[in-house]
Amino acid sequence: MKFPVTPALKRSFWLQSAEPSLQASPALAGSHAADVVIVGGGFVGLWTALTLKEHEPDCRVMILEQDVCGGGASGRNGGFVMSWWPKIQSLTSFCSVEQASFLAHSAERAISELGEFCQRHQVEAAFRQKGWLWTATCAAHVDAWNGTLEACARLGAEPFARVSAREVARRTGSPVHLAGVLERSNATVQPAALVHGMRKVALEAGVEIYENTAVSEIQPGQPVRLLTAHGQVDARNVVLATNAWSSAIPELAKLFVPVGSSIVVTEPIAERLASLGWSGGEAITDSQLMVDYYRTTPDGRIAFGKGTGSLSYGSKMGPVFSEDPEGIDLTEADLRRTYPMLKDVAVTHRWSGPIDRTYDSLPVFNHLEGCPNIHYGIGWSGNGVGPSRIGGRILASLALGRQDQWSQCALVGRTCKAFPPEPVRFIGGSLVRRSVIRKERAELGGHRAKRLDVVMAGFAPAGLEDKS
Numbered sequence: 250m251k252f253p254v255t256p257a258l259k260r261s262f263w264l265q266s267a268e269p270s271l272q273a274s275p276a277l278a279g280s281h282a283a284d285v286v287i288v289g290g291g292f293v294g295l296w297t298a299l300t301l302k303e304h305e306p307d308c309r310v311m312i313l314e315q316d317v318c319g320g321g322a323s324g325r326n327g328g329f330v331m332s333w334w335p336k337i338q339s340l341t342s343f344c345s346v347e348q349a350s351f352l353a354h355s356a357e358r359a360i361s362e363l364g365e366f367c368q369r370h371q372v373e374a375a376f377r378q379k380g381w382l383w384t385a386t387c388a389a390h391v392d393a394w395n396g397t398l399e400a401c402a403r404l405g406a407e408p409f410a411r412v413s414a415r416e417v418a419r420r421t422g423s424p425v426h427l428a429g430v431l432e433r434s435n436a437t438v439q440p441a442a443l444v445h446g447m448r449k450v451a452l453e454a455g456v457e458i459y460e461n462t463a464v465s466e467i468q469p470g471q472p473v474r475l476l477t478a479h480g481q482v483d484a485r486n487v488v489l490a491t492n493a494w495s496s497a498i499p500e501l502a503k504l505f506v507p508v509g510s511s512i513v514v515t516e517p518i519a520e521r522l523a524s525l526g527w528s529g530g531e532a533i534t535d536s537q538l539m540v541d542y543y544r545t546t547p548d549g550r551i552a553f554g555k556g557t558g559s560l561s562y563g564s565k566m567g568p569v570f571s572e573d574p575e576g577i578d579l580t581e582a583d584l585r586r587t588y589p590m591l592k593d594v595a596v597t598h599r600w601s602g603p604i605d606r607t608y609d610s611l612p613v614f615n616h617l618e619g620c621p622n623i624h625y626g627i628g629w630s631g632n633g634v635g636p637s638r639i640g641g642r643i644l645a646s647l648a649l650g651r652q653d654q655w656s657q658c659a660l661v662g663r664t665c666k667a668f669p670p671e672p673v674r675f676i677g678g679s680l681v682r683r684s685v686i687r688k689e690r691a692e693l694g695g696h697r698a699k700r701l702d703v704v705m706a707g708f709a710p711a712g713l714e715d716k717s
């Protein structure tokens with residue numbers, strides 16, 4: 250099984266501003282043996298390593314990261330720490346009611362657990378638990394959350410509170426917000442600072458981290474042999490925590506499609522934000538499928554992101570997942586539309602990144618076919634900052650062969666709808682994406698979307714939230 254070696258992505262604002270002087274760990278050299286090797290040093294890999302060490306402190310755990318920890322999605326996201334309540338309808342479509350409830354409650358608890366982790370280990374990751382406002386920015390999107398709220402109510406849960414139109418406009422500082430609901434448990438973080446904190450705690454727990462160490466080949470067996478440019482490791486168990494890069498493995502490439510998301514960050518404007526009334530620290534999204542997500546930073550900037558859905562032929566990890574000019578333009582245009590009163594405010598940072606989107610936007614865990622000791626957890630679909638905590642628990646239990654609530658949960662070994670092969674995947678996906686763009690432009694402009702665009706948009710995978 251070969252992995253193409255991909256160049257490092259353009260650095261995000263978060264990585265640039267979190268401990269810029271941090272030295273990378275040395276690259277792997279020579280021959281080694283380990284109990285568990287984790288490929289990928291993002292949130293999923295790091296939580297897996299930390300959980301393995303909690304269960305078995307003497308277990309020899311290695312993380313091999315082709316770039317630096319957080320160089321992938323974990324250091325370049327919006328920093329929204331979300332639950333799985335917005336996906337409750339998707340969960341109940343393949344889980345029992347008890348499982349859906351267990352997973353949704355666990356994901357909600359993982360948010361506070363993250364805050365506790367930061368406090369316990371003095372990780373300065375700007376954890377702020379001020380809630381998430383899920384809003385509508387056009388008439389067509391008002392009440393998009395009704396089905397989700399009803400599904401929660403059927404499980405006896407009430408994670409969302411309806412917020413009056415006036416209150417939504419007041420709290421977001423923009424009259425484009427017509428309605429909304431607040432999920433109080435949600436938080437924001439400085440994601441790269443969180444990665445650095447987790448990396449430090451993992452090193453202290455005895456996890457061996459090798460950066461600038463791309464795994465170029467995996468030879469299945471017992472042990473599994475992993476090859477890198479200057480070394481090799483024989484591992485009793487392997488965990489693939491490789492997010493969108495997993496598309497290099499044909500069996501995994503069917504389960505998800507790498508899609509782009511871009512973020513722009515403004516200069517600091519704390520006083521302007523206060524005068525708009527957007528000073529509560531809430532995370533905000535609109536209800537587009539190509540979702541706009543935005544938040545403020547502790548130093549008074551706006552970080553404004555958009556799920557642009559950019560694709561690459563063959564799901565290859567190309568430059569579109571590093572700095573996508575079209576995606577960045579779409580993102581900045583939505584920032585200006587949402588906050589027209591800030592048109593003079595400069596954008597100082599811009600970048601893009603890959604999202605590993607499954608059809609239902611929930612992750613899947615399993616082992617590779619015929620390889621019971623090579624486990625994977627992929628398909629975070631743009632909501633991995635909080636749920637990766639759960640992913641770490643699942644993958645650690647799978648790697649240690651533990652029979653527990655995590656290894657036996659409904660996300661493990663579930664059947665996922667497969668994406669078509671090329672060229673249909675790219676050509677069809679691009680046509681669907683264009684239709685989604687036209688449909689959402691029409692809706693935001695207060696017009697009726699063309700029937701063909703509505704039909705074509707219906708082929709797109711589910712978004713960040715299940716919508717009515």
Ligand SMILES: Cc1cc2nc3c(=O)[nH]c(=O)nc-3n(C[C@H](O)[C@H](O)[C@H](O)COP(=O)(O)OP(=O)(O)OC[C@H]3O[C@@H](n4cnc5c(N)ncnc54)[C@H](O)[C@@H]3O)c2cc1C
Pocket residue numbers: 252253288289290291292293294313314315316317318319320321322323324325326327328329330331462463464465490491492493494495510511512542554601602603604629630631632633634635637
């Ligand atoms: C622009 C953007 C915005 C987002 N916003 C949010 C948000 O606000 N909230 C949220 O919850 N989620 C968000 N996400 C998603 C979130 O960032 C991810 O779900 C989460 O970080 C998952 O982490 P991971 O460990 O799976 O992936 P990653 O952090 O990408 O880690 C995978 C790692 O594997 C490494 N790797 C790959 N192949 C190899 C190899 N062959 N050898 C060695 N190493 C390898 C990569 O370099 C990478 O560092 C966003 C993502 C993007 C791109």
